[in-house]
Amino acid sequence: MLLPTIVGIIGVLVGFIIAKSLEKAKEKKLLNTTKKEATSIIKEAKIDAESIKKEKILQAKEKFIELKSEHEKVILAREKKISDVEKRIRDRESQVASEVDKNKKLNKSIEQKQKDYDFKLDFLEKKENELEKMHKRHVDMLEQISGLSADEAKKELVSSLKDEAKTEAMAFIQTSIEEAKLTAEQEARKVVLGTIQRVGVEQAVENCVSVFNLESDDVKGRIIGREGRNIRALESATGVEIIVDDTPEAIILSCFDPVRREIARLAMHKLVTDGRIHPARIEEVVQKTEKQITQEIIEVGKRTVIDLGIHGLHPELVKAVGRMKYRSSYGQNLLQHSREVANLCGIMAAEMGLNSKVAKRAGLLHDIGKVPDAESELPHALLGMQWAEKYGEKPDVCNAIGAHHDEIEMKSLISPIVQVCDAISGARPGARRQVLDSYIQRLKDLEDIAFGFTGVQKAYAIQAGRELRVMVESTKVNDTKASELSFNISQKIQNDMTYPGQVKVTVIRETRAVNVAR
DSSP states (O other): OOOHHHHHHHHHHHHHHHHHHHHHHHHHHHHHHHHHHHHHHHHHHHHHHHHHHHHHHHHHHHHHHHHHHHHHHHHHHHHHHHHHHHHHHHHHHHHHHHHHEEEEEEEEHHHHHHHHHHHHHHHHHHHHHHHHHHHHHHHHHHHHHHHEEEEEEEHHHHHHHHHHHHHHHHHHHHHHHHHHHHHHHHHHHHHHHHHHHOOOOOOOOSSSSEEEEEEEEEEEHHHHGGHHHHHHHHHHHHEEEEEEOOOOEEEEEOOOOHHHHHHHHHHHHHHHHHHOOOOHHHHHHHHHHHHHHHHHHHHHHHHHHHHOOOOOHHHHHHHHHGGGGEETTTEHHHHHHHHHHHHHHHHHHTTTTHHHHHHHHHHHHHTTGGSSSSOSSSHHHHHHHHHHHTOOOOHHHHHHHHHTTTTSSSSSSHHHHHHHHHHHHHOHHHHHHHHHHHHHHHHEEEEEEEHSTTEEEEEEEGGGEEEEEEEEOTTTTOOOHHHHHHHHHHHHHHHHHOOOOOOEEEEOOOOOOOOOOO
């Protein structure tokens, strides 16, 4: 009974020992495995650390190289600046040295001249002393001979000469006055009549309408266009009212500005000849025609100046002379009137023994104030005088231009000649001046009122001032504002202007979409 128990206990102990030994073996094996893993991890960590170290070293080297290159660039730039400064300093030193050399040479020449001057001054002083002594001896000799002192002889001589000169002068003045009274009026009439008889120039009457002749009435429909778009485009581009009525083979162009009418006439002629009539083509042709008219104005001015033998006229004055072709002066073409006045002035100045070229120049330019580029409140004579002064004309010419309507005082004989020749060439009723001036001014005032509002692109007074057409920018003025703008313009015209009848204000707004195919 005891033996089995002991055997059992021994078996348990043996099993326990075996289990313990197995556990130790497992622990040892696990420890070895762990050591191996730790060793491999340490190796991998060392390898990673080396790679990171190498990478950081490379980055540091790259950063160092980059900083070094930037530093070298800065140093090079500073060195370049320093070299530039040194070069400028060397140049300045060389300039200073050359200036010093020049000053030395100049000082030497000045010293030499000073010596020459001192020598000549001493010589002249000696001669002056000798002359004074000789003069004194002569005066003493004359006093002894005449028995009078020098002062007494001078007074007696001056007194006798004064009395004699007064007598002769009074006689000459009296004779001249009597001769002038007898011959002045006769000579003046002779000069004026001779001048008028020697000059005869045609007078061209300007109207406010032009007639454009057509080959057939079929062209009228093409000019009007679909729903009137062509004729509206023409009127908008030129500012001229185009009247298409029952008149056979003719269209009427109406505008107070002759330049606008001529542009419209030439543009319409090109369009009809070409056959392509549409809004885009109309705008292109009108722009080309405006350039052509501008060039023609310059050519007309040059031809006029050459024909009259006037030289050295400023280009702006030549252009103003050319613009006279498209302006009427109270029934006369302004260019023809100015040419006539220039010829009259040249002849009259020659008859009176004055400078005919200066007189002809003043006669041609006397009305340039009537063709201004911009509006001015000055009378045309004063405005023309300002232009002439601005572009270098002589004072006699400027005074003649400004004084030909008595706005300023006449300061030369050319001025009354220009005034007389202007009256000879004009010979128009005095009342007509007021009527035409006020009419033209009213049309311009209508257009100026429209331009006083924001968004207005173009404005044209048509139908003799009974209608004002205003073109606005579609980006700045919408349909609602267009109605308000029309009302505001009409109210301003009603409050600020005096006019017969009524004025119709039409505001036109057009939207365009433009693209280019390439």
